[in-house]
Each structure stands twice: as structure tokens, then as C-alpha cells.
Amino acid sequence: MTIDTFILTALRSPSGTSISGGEIAQKLGVTRAAVWARVRELRALGYEIEASPHEGYRLLNSPDVLLGDDLMSRLKGDPLIGRDIRVFQETTSTSDVIERLAADGVREGVVVFAESQSRGRGRLGREWISPAGKGIWFSVLLRPNLRPIEATQLTVAAATAVARAIESETRLMPQVKWPNDILLGSRKVAGILTELSAEVDRVKHLILGVGLDANFEEADFPERVRATATSLRMELGHPVDRAGLAVAMLTELERDYARIRSGRFDAIATEWEALCTTLGRQVSVRVGDRVLHGRAESLASDGALLLRTQHGHLERITGGDVSLKK
Amino acid sequence: MTIDTFILTALRSPSGTSISGGEIAQKLGVTRAAVWARVRELRALGYEIEASPHEGYRLLNSPDVLLGDDLMSRLKGDPLIGRDIRVFQETTSTSDVIERLAADGVREGVVVFAESQSRGRGRLGREWISPAGKGIWFSVLLRPNLRPIEATQLTVAAATAVARAIESETRLMPQVKWPNDILLGSRKVAGILTELSAEVDRVKHLILGVGLDANFEEADFPERVRATATSLRMELGHPVDRAGLAVAMLTELERDYARIRSGRFDAIATEWEALCTTLGRQVSVRVGDRVLHGRAESLASDGALLLRTQHGHLERITGGDVSLKK
Numbered sequence: 228m229t230i231d232t233f234i235l236t237a238l239r240s241p242s243g244t245s246i247s248g249g250e251i252a253q254k255l256g257v258t259r260a261a262v263w264a265r266v267r268e269l270r271a272l273g274y275e276i277e278a279s280p281h282e283g284y285r286l287l288n289s290p291d292v293l294l295g296d297d298l299m300s301r302l303k304g305d306p307l308i309g310r311d312i313r314v315f316q317e318t319t320s321t322s323d324v325i326e327r328l329a330a331d332g333v334r335e336g337v338v339v340f341a342e343s344q345s346r347g348r349g350r351l352g353r354e355w356i357s358p359a360g361k362g363i364w365f366s367v368l369l370r371p372n373l374r375p376i377e378a379t380q381l382t383v384a385a386a387t388a389v390a391r392a393i394e395s396e397t398r399l400m401p402q403v404k405w406p407n408d409i410l411l412g413s414r415k416v417a418g419i420l421t422e423l424s425a426e427v428d429r430v431k432h433l434i435l436g437v438g439l440d441a442n443f444e445e446a447d448f449p450e451r452v453r454a455t456a457t458s459l460r461m462e463l464g465h466p467v468d469r470a471g472l473a474v475a476m477l478t479e480l481e482r483d484y485a486r487i488r489s490g491r492f493d494a495i496a497t498e499w500e501a502l503c504t505t506l507g508r509q510v511s512v513r514v515g516d517r518v519l520h521g522r523a524e525s526l527a528s529d530g531a532l533l534l535r536t537q538h539g540h541l542e543r544i545t546g547g548d549v550s551l552k553k
Numbered sequence: 554m555t556i557d558t559f560i561l562t563a564l565r566s567p568s569g570t571s572i573s574g575g576e577i578a579q580k581l582g583v584t585r586a587a588v589w590a591r592v593r594e595l596r597a598l599g600y601e602i603e604a605s606p607h608e609g610y611r612l613l614n615s616p617d618v619l620l621g622d623d624l625m626s627r628l629k630g631d632p633l634i635g636r637d638i639r640v641f642q643e644t645t646s647t648s649d650v651i652e653r654l655a656a657d658g659v660r661e662g663v664v665v666f667a668e669s670q671s672r673g674r675g676r677l678g679r680e681w682i683s684p685a686g687k688g689i690w691f692s693v694l695l696r697p698n699l700r701p702i703e704a705t706q707l708t709v710a711a712a713t714a715v716a717r718a719i720e721s722e723t724r725l726m727p728q729v730k731w732p733n734d735i736l737l738g739s740r741k742v743a744g745i746l747t748e749l750s751a752e753v754d755r756v757k758h759l760i761l762g763v764g765l766d767a768n769f770e771e772a773d774f775p776e777r778v779r780a781t782a783t784s785l786r787m788e789l790g791h792p793v794d795r796a797g798l799a800v801a802m803l804t805e806l807e808r809d810y811a812r813i814r815s816g817r818f819d820a821i822a823t824e825w826e827a828l829c830t831t832l833g834r835q836v837s838v839r840v841g842d843r844v845l846h847g848r849a850e851s852l853a854s855d856g857a858l859l860l861r862t863q864h865g866h867l868e869r870i871t872g873g874d875v876s877l878k879k
Contacts, residue, residue, distance in 0.1 A: 330656075351752070375751065376702055378701075422750070422752055422757070423750070427704050427871060428840070428871055428872020515755075546753045
């Protein structure tokens with residue numbers, strides 16, 4: 228834990244509204260002057276920290292920026308996901324950064340956020356719109372003990388986690404479209420990109436990328452997607468607290484990843500089915516060059532979509548573009 | 554094509570035993586002095602090139618080294634695999650190098666050889682013994698239009714290609730043990746490692762790693778594998794031409810990859826079945842923590858092993874450790 232993380236954690240502690248510089252200094256084994264220097268840095272970053280000679284420090288307000296130390300200080304317990312959080316002002320794509328960390332042998336759980344991405348990507352290498360400061364874009368490095376075919380479990384888990392986080396932070400009611408879209412009404416507000424590095428029969432590492440259109444205004448979307456995309460801000464009529472949402476998403480992901488590791492993906496699948504706008508509907512699924520038509524029946528134990536085709540066959544779909552029929 | 558590649562190609566041309574420096578210079582648009590300078594470099598690398606004032610240059614002998622230019626000059630036609638060949642004297646693992654090239658967006662077909670590897674690896678991160686100059690270790694970057702579950706096709710194709718190359722170059726009769734071992738008698742002489750980078754439903758790139766114990770002597774193997782490993786040299790009683798074998802393996806891989814790309818994996822599967830020591834045998838297969846027992850019945854269309862278990866079920870195995878029962 229860095230000094231900043233410790234200070235922010237202390238300032239957010241529910242047990243008291245203020246904490247003295249001396250108390251922080253003692254716990255950290257640094258001088259009061261060092262604490263004061265860090266507080267000034269945090270203020271420069273936009274944190275409103277009141278300093279009173281008698282009562283100590285008090286956090287009045289946090290800025291609308293994503294800071295690794297701040298996010299880490301807000302995660303409860305001793306989480307795996309987010310034990311190391313790095314925020315880039317700009318990068319090509321947060322998943323690119325994680326890929327390099329994975330190659331360097333970094334252990335699972337590291338999370339990379341970016342305030343803007345120059346080459347944000349969605350599925351199939353599609354562009355992901357990432358205007359500076361308007362969204363929440365992050366990627367997580369995981370090293371699950373799964374076979375490649377089971378990687379869909381992580382997409383399903385992440386979609387469920389993101390939907391739960393949006394609901395708890397905004398009271399909006401998101402739905403999930405298989406496999407990786409989160410919708411508000413019929414418009415997409417977030418997406419998941421699961422990428423893996425694998426041998427034929429085991430995942431070496433997996434990168435979970437999440438993009439949430441938090442505070443986009445309509446003009447932030449290119450013309451071509453305006454009819455099908457939305458943001459939390461557009462739905463609510465006011466901006467959202469991005470850091471709070473980021474923490475909520477990481478917390479929910481932590482919970483789902485723990486369930487996957489202990490073999491309880493079925494519990495996630497049940498939640499997913501309740502959120503899912505795809506199941507029970509007539510859909511078309513494009514898989515590579517093929518288009519399948521049928522009814523989305525259920526989710527298989529590995530996260531695959533089970534499609535009852537118009538010919539009565541049950542097809543296992545591990546990935547594809549789903550269109551809902553009217 | 555570099556000057557060296559051109560010179561070596563010209564010297565190996567079956568139409569004449571000699572070629573004049575003037576002719577090479579003219580075709581390349583360089584001076585005769587430049588050609589002479591390169592010939593001296595090639596001699597320094599170990600190529601025995603005779604220079605006669607009247608008849609020109611003649612290649613008498615090639616050294617036992619792997620040189621990218623030399624290998625490229627020996628590939629026929631306009632191959633995809635090997636259109637760019639890079640040889641490292643030492644690296645951690647040829648697949649590590651390819652991984653970095655893939656991240657840089659290099660197109661498929663590039664091949665990396667190493668004369669030694671400090672962290673050569675087999676399946677499941679196991680160590681791959683790589684003493685300098687004794688083996689042939691290379692990795693190929695491919696970008697096939699496949700789903701992750703179909704990646705086994707490449708392992709099967711590579712095993713078949715390596716077996717054919719060994720047979721054509723040495724007259725030894727290798728067999729294949731599903732999924733990725735090449736045996737002489739009951740001892741392993743070569744192995745394949747297929748690694749992929751993928752989204753859930755499509756391969757982004759695939760790295761085919763091949764390791765062949767070409768000129769190992771018994772002492773080159775650690776004690777613990779001596780009973781189960783062998784080399785071409787140990788089987789033949791004399792060293793083999795590593796460059797010739799490397800070219801043969803790349804040529805056979807080119808052929809198999811063309812078949813996969815045109816949807817004719819079934820033809821490879823047929824060849825594979827003829828080479829396979831696994832099929833029809835009682836085997837145990839370890840898949841993660843499970844061990845399955847049964848009869849290896851056949852190969853599925855995606856390269857999976859179909860195992861008839863002792864309970865009569867037909868299990869699809871996409872990866873695992875196979876042990877043949879006596």
C-alpha cells in the first residue's frame with residue numbers, strides 16, 4: 228500500500244470523519260511532514276481535503292479522475308482483482324498494456340485503466356470509441372485454470388458483474404445481450420472483450436477488457452452508432468461518479484471470479500439468465516461466414532449459447548454476433 | 554531476396570554447376586566486387602565456394618549452421634511459411650520471439666530458428682532441452698481463420714509434416730503419438746507446441762513451435778529422460794544435415810497449411826491416422842485433473858481425439874497427456 232492509498236483509506240474510514248496527521252504518520256512510519264506533502268499532492272490532483280490543526284484531515288470531495296491509489300484504497304478486504312491498479316492518461320488500448328504485463332510474467336489481478344484510448348477495440352478488432360475522461364475503460368489480467376473453450380465463462384461473468392454494478396450505482400436496470408453487450412433499453416452502454424493466450428488445451432492468461440460509456444454526451448458518439456448506443460449520463464440526465472462505478476465493477480468482478488475459481492459458474496449463469504434479453508427470443512447469430520436462425524434456449528455450463536435452430540437442432544454457440552428478431 | 558539468398562539460390566541451381574560473378578552481378582544490379590564481397594562473407598560462415606576465373610562460382614559444401622538466407626534460398630516456389638526466416642544464435646524460446654513479432658503486427662509465415670534456447674518449452678510450460686547446435690528449434694507465426702477449438706488441426710498438421718520430413722530425409726519411420734509427439738520406436742524425437750492468441754470465438758494468431766532432437770548424443774539428454782528420448786543421430790549412427798531437415802519440415806508444413814486453409818484438413822487427418830501409434834490402442838488420457846481410460850478410436854474433424862471410454866461413452870479430447878497401455 229502506498230502512502231497515498233493509506234491516506235485515502237484512512238480519510239474514507241467510516242469510524243471517524245477526521246484523522247490526525249500524527250496518527251497517519253505513526254502508522255506508516257513516516258514523518259508528519261511527509262504526510263502533509265502527500266496531502267498537498269492529493270489536493271493538487273483535485274481531492275478536497277480539509278486540514279484542521281486540532282482534528283486533522285477530512286476528505287470533503289473526490290475529483291472526477293481515476294487514480295490507481297484511490298481506486299485501490301476503496302476496494303474492500305484483500306482482493307485479487309485490483310491488488311495492483313495502474314491508470315494511464317492515454318494508451319492505445321488497456322488490453323495492449325495488460326498483454327505486455329502478461330508477457331513480463333506479472334501475476335493475475337493487475338488492472339489497467341485509461342482516461343483515453345487511441346486504439347480502443349471491441350470484438351473482431353472493431354473500433355471502441357474512447358473520448359478522454361468520458362468513459363471507464365479497463366482491462367484485467369487473469370490466469371484461470373480453464374480450457375480455451377471455457378473462456379466464455381469470463382465474458383458471461385464480466386457482463387453480469389458490470390450489469391450489477393450499474394444497477395447498484397445508478398438504479399438503472401441494464402440487460403445483457405449474449406455474449407458481451409450490456410444494454411439500457413435496446414441501446415448498448417457497455418461491452419466486454421475477452422482475449423486469451425493459450426495452449427490448445429489450457430489458458431495461459433486471459434485479458435478481460437471492459438468499456439462503459441459512463442459520461443458520454445450524444446455528440447461524443449459518431450453519427451453511425453447514435454441510434455444504437457447510449458451512456459449512463461444520457462439515461463440519467465446527469466453525470467455519474469466514474470471512480471465509484473469503477474470500484475463497483477471491480478468488486479463485482481472479484482465476486483464472480485471467486486465463484487468461477489471455486490467451480491460455481493452455475494450461480495453466475497443463473498444471474499445472467501435473469502438479466503438476459505437474448506434467452507427465449509428468436510435470434511440470428513452470425514458465426515464467421517454462417518448465419519444461424521433460431522430460438523436462444525439457454526446457457527450451457529461453459530457459457531456457450533444453446534440455440535434451437537429452425538431445423539430443430541440444438542447448436543452450441545461459443546461466439547458470434549447475435550441479432551434479436553422483432 | 555537478399556544478395557546472399559540470391560547467390561546461394563544461383564549456386565544451388567540444378568541447371569549448372571557453376572555461375573559467373575558477372576551473371577549474378579547483372580541480375581542483382583550490383584557490381585562484381587559486391588558479389589565477391591558477399592561470397593567471401595559466405596565462406597567465412599563456412600560455405601565452401603570454389604571461385605574459378607573462367608567458370609565462376611561453385612558451391613561445394615554447406616556448413617552445419619542454420620542461416621536465414623540459406624534456408625530461404627532452398628524453399629521452392631513462393632511459400633507463405635518461411636517467406637521471412639530469422640535465425641538467433643540464442644534466445645529464450647523461438648516462440649517468445651514470434652510472440653513479440655505478432656504483437657508488432659508482422660504478417661503470417663515468418664519463421665524464427667534458434668541455435669540454442671535458454672528457456673525452450675514444451676506443453677504445459679515443461680522444459681524443452683535445447684543444447685546449442687544439436688537440435689532444430691523453430692516457431693512459425695500463423696494467422697489462420699479458425700476458432701480456438703480448431704487449433705488442434707495445426708498440431709496434427711505439424712506432427713504429420715515433421716514425421717514426413719524425417720522420413721524423406723533419413724528413411725527412418727517415425728510415428729505420431731496424439732497430439733504432439735513424434736516417436737522413433739517408443740522414444741520421443743520431436744514435439745510440437747501450439748500456442749494461440751484469441752478472442753473467445755476466433756484465433757488472432759497462432760504460434761507453431763517445433764523441436765527436433767536432430768544431432769543429440771545420449772549425454773545431451775538429462776538422465777531422467779534418457780529412457781524415453783532419442784535423436785536422429787542416435788538412431789542413424791551419424792549426424793544429420795540440420796539445414797536440409799529444416800527446409801524439409803518447412804516445405805511439408807507449407808503443404809499442410811495450404812490444405813487447412815482450403816478446408817482439406819481431412820486429407821491431413823488420413824495421413825495422420827496412418828502414422829499414428831495411438832489409434833486403436835488402449836490408452837489413459839490425463840486432462841487437467843481427470844484421467845480417462847479407453848480406446849483411442851479416431852480423430853474428429855477438428856483434430857480432437859475420440860476416446861471410447863471403459864463405460865462406452867465417446868469422449869472428445871482436445872488436449873491432454875496420452876499414455877499407451879501395454
